[in-house]
Each structure stands twice: as structure tokens, then as C-alpha cells.
Amino acid sequence: MKTGKNKRTMKNKQKSIWVFGDYRNYYQNRVTLQLISKAVDLARVVDAEVCAVVFGHNVEEWIMEYTAHGADRVLAIDHPSLTSYSTENYLALIEKLARQRDPDIILIGATDFGREFAPRLAKRLKTGLSADCVGLDIAPEGLLVQIAPSFGGHMLAEIVTEKHRPQMATVRPGTFKEIPHNYERTAIVERLSLPANLPASRVRVVEYERAAQKGHTIENAMVIVCGGRGMGNKNNFKKLNELARLLNGDVGATRPVVYAGWADHDALVGQAGKHIKPKILFSFGISGAIQHTAGLGEANFIVAINKNPQATMMKIADVAIAADASDLLNNLIKELKKRIRE
Amino acid sequence: MLNIVVCIKQVPMVTELPWDEKTGTLRRDLAAGMMNPACKRAVEAALQIKEKQGASITVMTMGPPAAEEVLREALAMGADRGIFICDPILAGSDTYATSFILAAAIQKEASGCDLILCGAYTSDSETAQVGPQLAEELNIPAAAYAEHLDISGRILRVRRLVDNFRETLEMEFPALVTISMERYEPRYASFAGLNKAFMETDIPVLNAEALGITAANLEARGSRTKVRRVFIRKTQKENVMITGAAAIAAGEFLDRYQRAISAVIGKSIEAEKQA
Numbered sequence: 001m002k003t004g005k006n007k008r009t010m011k012n013k014q015k016s017i018w019v020f021g022d023y024r025n026y027y028q029n030r031v032t033l034q035l036i037s038k039a040v041d042l043a044r045v046v047d048a049e050v051c052a053v054v055f056g057h058n059v060e061e062w063i064m065e066y067t068a069h070g071a072d073r074v075l076a077i078d079h080p081s082l083t084s085y086s087t088e089n090y091l092a093l094i095e096k097l098a099r100q101r102d103p104d105i106i107l108i109g110a111t112d113f114g115r116e117f118a119p120r121l122a123k124r125l126k127t128g129l130s131a132d133c134v135g136l137d138i139a140p141e142g143l144l145v146q147i148a149p150s151f152g153g154h155m156l157a158e159i160v161t162e163k164h165r166p167q168m169a170t171v172r173p174g175t176f177k178e179i180p181h182n183y184e185r186t187a188i189v190e191r192l193s194l195p196a197n198l199p200a201s202r203v204r205v206v207e208y209e210r211a212a213q214k215g216h217t218i219e220n221a222m223v224i225v226c227g228g229r230g231m232g233n234k235n236n237f238k239k240l241n242e243l244a245r246l247l248n249g250d251v252g253a254t255r256p257v258v259y260a261g262w263a264d265h266d267a268l269v270g271q272a273g274k275h276i277k278p279k280i281l282f283s284f285g286i287s288g289a290i291q292h293t294a295g296l297g298e299a300n301f302i303v304a305i306n307k308n309p310q311a312t313m314m315k316i317a318d319v320a321i322a323a324d325a326s327d328l329l330n331n332l333i334k335e336l337k338k339r340i341r342e
Numbered sequence: 343m344l345n346i347v348v349c350i351k352q353v354p355m356v357t358e359l360p361w362d363e364k365t366g367t368l369r370r371d372l373a374a375g376m377m378n379p380a381c382k383r384a385v386e387a388a389l390q391i392k393e394k395q396g397a398s399i400t401v402m403t404m405g406p407p408a409a410e411e412v413l414r415e416a417l418a419m420g421a422d423r424g425i426f427i428c429d430p431i432l433a434g435s436d437t438y439a440t441s442f443i444l445a446a447a448i449q450k451e452a453s454g455c456d457l458i459l460c461g462a463y464t465s466d467s468e469t470a471q472v473g474p475q476l477a478e479e480l481n482i483p484a485a486a487y488a489e490h491l492d493i494s495g496r497i498l499r500v501r502r503l504v505d506n507f508r509e510t511l512e513m514e515f516p517a518l519v520t521i522s523m524e525r526y527e528p529r530y531a532s533f534a535g536l537n538k539a540f541m542e543t544d545i546p547v548l549n550a551e552a553l554g555i556t557a558a559n560l561e562a563r564g565s566r567t568k569v570r571r572v573f574i575r576k577t578q579k580e581n582v583m584i585t586g587a588a589a590i591a592a593g594e595f596l597d598r599y600q601r602a603i604s605a606v607i608g609k610s611i612e613a614e615k616q617a
């Protein structure tokens with residue numbers, strides 16, 4: 001009775017881990033591929049298949065991509081009426097499929113769409129959902145362990161959905177790494193037709209257009225100089241710009257600093273902001289709360305400056321400099337100016 | 343006249359709570375409560391509708407006794423009625439349970455309402471799940487992250503920016519919308535309003551029993567997720583520690599890493615002596 005096995009009608013049914021195919025902004029946002037990669041890890045442990053579910057119009061490209069990145073099966077519904085994303089239509093489709101096929105786990109990217117879609121799906125399937133997981137694991141007895149930040153990011157919580165299925169989690173883009181593509185891979189592709197009795201969406205899409213992209217973003221910077229509350233005040237914080245300029249880099253910030261108006265929201269790094277992948281990251285006066293470090297997954301080389309050598313940020317850094325952040329910054333700028341030959 | 347329900351939440355005043363290194367807990371005691379910023383914008387959105395076409399606004403919250411404060415603040419801003427859901431047996435609800443309880447309260451106290459507004463997310467947990475799940479409970483159309491609302495007759499138009507797409511959505515009442523942080527800059531409560539809201543207004547308190555919620559249906563309709571364990575991250579990585587006076591530390595750092603940095607940025611960095 002414990003793990004909801006009583007709900008299973010078919011014994012020894014192939015377990016399935018579903019990943020919702022969220023392909024909007026595919027080239028900037030690889031979250032679906034990242035989740036497929038994670039699902040492949042989990043599937044090995046629980047002996048399941050990885051199944052990508054994709055709705056839309058002209059979805060062949062996504063079927064190919066999901067296959068190449070690790071899906072064993074793709075469920076696809078391709079129809080002109082699904083051209084623009086629609087929460088209600090997609091909900092009706094996936095709810096029906098989930099009821100028919102009874103997946104063990106559903107993973108959904110925490111895009112804006114996913115964050116509205118996932119909770120509603122969980123409610124319809126009468127199951128639990130945890131938001132913004134930073135880790136996913138399988139417990140010895142087979143439950144999905146959903147690791148999510150707790151208490152302001154200084155702690156992590158292990159969350160489980162004990163009795164209800166599927167077990168559901170959302171994960172922010174950038175949390176896991178995708179598997180490199182292999183276009184030789186094959187998957188079972190089921191091209192399903194649009195159910196005839198689909199209820200009409202109560203929400204009509206009147207306008208739907210891609211917004212203008214912002215040109216420059218710190219997501220692509222090779223060097224990022226990040227500052228936190230330890231910079232003390234806005235003036236000190238502004239000096240990070242000078243270091244960034246010397247190093248052809250960009251400036252990032254933590255949330256309290258953005259809230260205090262020392263930096264723009266565009267500079268926010270972390271769970272609620274940007275996921276960055278610089279070759280070199282400087283971290284000045286930042287404690288290293290999980291919501292911040294969640295955005296640093298792909299930073300190559302981290303230099304942390306903190307007056308507290310025990311700060312988490314100092315522990316995850318490659319080089320930890322125990323010093324006053326502004327003091328070190330000023331000296332570093334001075335030294336660099338002497339040493340740089342342009 | 344439109345009937346609007348706004349669901350609001352109290353959150354800690356400082357989202358970045360101080361941390362007690364010794365006991366490993368958050369100093370929640372240091373944090374006063376405030377109305378969650380996105381919820382405040384939802385109240386503002388309701389007030390703007392009221393000013394434009396007339397509406398009756400009910401604000402509703404679930405929380406510990408101190409949370410009643412945010413209802414009074416919303417009343418002071420101009421809401422008409424507050425409903426407070428407070429019961430120790432409801433504490434620790436996950437979003438699945440919270441949306442069930444809020445739906446029960448709406449059905450009891452504001453059934454037949456036209457529009458339900460929520461903040462799109464809270465500053466303390468940011469799951470953004472309660473609004474969408476409440477829409478499912480009530481089985482009504484919904485849109486999250488709304489930036490702008492337009493009403494004509496029974497039709498609601500919502501403008502929003504999601505995942506870099508501009509969308510305009512249309513739905514009929516009753517509907518639920520969650521309000522983002524982009525627009526609807528909230529007004530300040532007037533002093534007279536505050537005075538009245540805190541001194542003269544009675545806010546009914548609903549407990550689980552009043553909502554017809556029993557231990558049995560909490561089991562059936564309540565929390566799905568369970569927190570098994572809370573732990574501190576293990577983080578220590580093999581690394582280089584540099585200490586000492588800042589001027590010397592900066593020099594030492596560059597001596598060791600300037601070649602690596604220079605390879606990344608494509609500028610030559612060399613110590614003066616070697617030049």
C-alpha cells in the first residue's frame with residue numbers, strides 16, 4: 001500500500017518517466033534536453049523508459065532532437081490547432097495521455113509556461129508537485145527524491161510524493177546538463193491524432209507574437225564579475241563595472257543587491273534570474289545561497305572574495321580570497337591596470 | 343456589479359532572512375511580516391477595476407494569527423471585506439492543500455464571484471503554484487503572470503509576457519488571474535483608511551470546521567508532498583585559499599592566475615617586473 005502500487009492495474013508494466021517537450025525558445029532554452037538527460041539517469045535506477053511528450057504543429061524537428069538527446073519514446077500530437085502554446089489545450093491532452101498510460105514520473109521545465117502548466121496538471125492528476133528542484137534522485141525504495149531549496153536557500157529539502165502518482169517536479173533551465181546529441185539514435189515515435197472530443201479551450205489566444213529579443217545578455221559573457229551584499233553600498237558596487245571592463249566581462253548581482261537598487265534586474269544571477277556559464281566568475285561579497293548558486297552551474301573557474309572564509313561561496317570556489325571585498329576589488333583594479341598591455 | 347476576490351499572503355519582511363550559524367535555523371523572529379509584493383499588486387488591480395466600473399472586493403488570506411494584518415492593510419487600501427482563514431490544523435499545507443482550502447472558502451463566502459486575483463508568486467517560496475491550482479479547484483479559466491486586465495461586459499482580456507512571447511488572452515467570467523510584478527504599482531493606504539481598517543473593522547475568522555474541512559477530507563484532498571529531511575549542503579571543494587592584506591592578496595592572485603585569465607580575455611597581462 002505504501003508507494004501507491006495499489007493504483008497500478010497492470011503488474012510488471014514498463015515504468016515510464018515523462019519529460020514535457022517545451023520547445024519554445026529552443027535554442028536559448030535547453031531545459032527539455034536537460035530534463036531528458038536527468039530522466040535517463042533516473043530511468044537507469046528504476047528500470048524505466050524515458051518518454052518525451054510533445055504537442056504542437058510541425059513537431060518533427062523536436063521529435064528528432066528529443067530522440068537524439070536520449071528519449072526512448074516520443075509521444076507526439078501534431079495539429080494546426082496546436083500552433084500556439086495553449087495551457088488549456090495542452091492540459092487536456094496530457095491529462096488524457098497520463099490517465100491512459102500512467103507514467104511514474106513527469107518532469108516539466110520551470111519556464112513561465114511550465115510554471116503555470118505543471119501545477120494545474122498536478123491538480124488534475126491529484127498528485128504532488130515540487131517547484132524548482134535543484135536535484136532529483138531515486139531513494140532506495142524507489143521514490144523520486146525532489147531536492148528543492150528551503151529556508152531562504154541555506155538548506156535543501158528532500159521532498160517526496162509518497163502515495164500519489166505520477167511524481168511531479170519542475171526544474172529551472174540550466175540546472176542539469178544535456179547529453180550531447182547523437183542523430184544515429186532511434187526511439188519509438190508514436191504520432192497520435194488529436195482526440196475528437198477535446199473540450200474547447202475556455203481561454204482564447206487573441207494575439208501571440210515573439211517579443212523583441214534583447215541584444216546583449218550576460219548569459220554569453222566569458223568573464224562575469226558578480227557582487228553581493230558584502231559590497232557594502234551602491235558606490236562600491238559600481239566599481240565592479242571597472243573590473244568587468246578591464247576583463248572584457250559583465251557584471252552580475254545577487255537578489256538583495258538588485259532589490260536595493262545597486263544593480264538592474266537584468267544582472268540578477270540565480271534561480272530567479274540568469275543562469276550563467278562564464279569561463280571565469282568573480283564573486284565579491286556573496287554568501288552562496290542555493291538560489292544564487294543555482295545559476296552558476298556552468299561557471300568554469302570561480303574566484304570568491306569574502307571576509308568570512310567559511311561562507312558557502314568560498315567553499316565552492318576554485319580560489320577563495322579572504323579579504324574585504326571592496327578593498328580587494330580596488331587593489332585588483334590597480335594591479336590589473338599596471339599589468340594589462342592592450 | 344463585479345464581485346472580485348483577491349487572495350493574498352503574508353511573507354517575511356526581509357526575504358533574505360538572517361541565519362543563525364550556531365543553531366542552523368533562520369531567525370524568523372527577526373522578520374516582521376508584510377503583504378507579499380505581487381499580492382499587493384493584485385489588490386491594486388482590483389481597486390483599479392473598482393474605480394473604473396464598480397466592484398465589490400473581498401480579500402482573503404490563510405495564515406497564522408499575525409497574518410490578519412495583511413487583510414487590514416488591503417482594507418485600508420480600499421478593499422471592502424476581509425476573510426481570514428486560520429486554524430492550526432491547516433498549518434504546513436502544501437500548494438495542493440492550500441488551493442483546496444482557498445477554494446472551499448471562496449465557495450462558502452464568495453460563491454458566484456466573477457474574478458479571482460492572486461499574486462503571481464510569493465517572495466518567500468516562489469512556487470507560483472497556488473493560483474493555477476486554485477483555478478483547477480474551481481474549474482474556471484485562468485491566466486498567470488498578467489500585466490494588464492481589460493474588462494468589457496463578461497469578457498476579460500489579459501495581456502502578458504511569457505517566455506518572451508507577448509500574448510493577449512480572452513476569457514469569460516468567472517476567471518482567475520495571477521498578477522505579475524510588471525504593472526499595477528500599488529497605492530499607499532491612507533492614514534484614515536488604516537485607522538478605520540485597524541480600529542473599526544471586524545474580520546470574520548474561518549476555521550477548518552467552518553469550511554467543512556475535516557481530518558478525513560484533509561487526508562483525501564490535502565497535501566501530496568512530504569518533506570522528508572532538511573539538510574545543509576555539503577560544499578567544500580579542493581581549492582586555493584589566499585589570505586593576507588588586500589594589496590598583497592590581489593598581487594598574489596594575479597601572479598598565479600594572470601596567464602589563465604589572459605588566455606580567456608585575449609589581453610596580455612604581465613607583472614611589471616617581467617615586462
Ligand SMILES: Cc1cc2nc3c(=O)[nH]c(=O)nc-3n(C[C@H](O)[C@H](O)[C@H](O)COP(=O)(O)OP(=O)(O)OC[C@H]3O[C@@H](n4cnc5c(N)ncnc54)[C@H](O)[C@@H]3O)c2cc1C
Binds near residue numbers: 288289323
Ligand atoms: C524564492 C527565492 C528566490 C531567490 N532567487 C535568488 C536569485 O535568483 N539570485 C540570488 O542571488 N538570490 C536569490 N534569492 C536570495 C538568496 O536566498 C540569498 O538571500 C541571496 O543570494 C544572498 O545574497 P548575498 O550573497 O548578496 O547576501 P548575503 O547572504 O547577505 O551575503 C553577503 C556576504 O558578504 C560577505 N561580506 C559582508 N561584508 C563583507 C565585506 N566587507 N567584504 C567581503 N565580504 C563581505 C558576508 O560574509 C556574506 O557571505 C532568492 C530567495 C528566495 C527565497
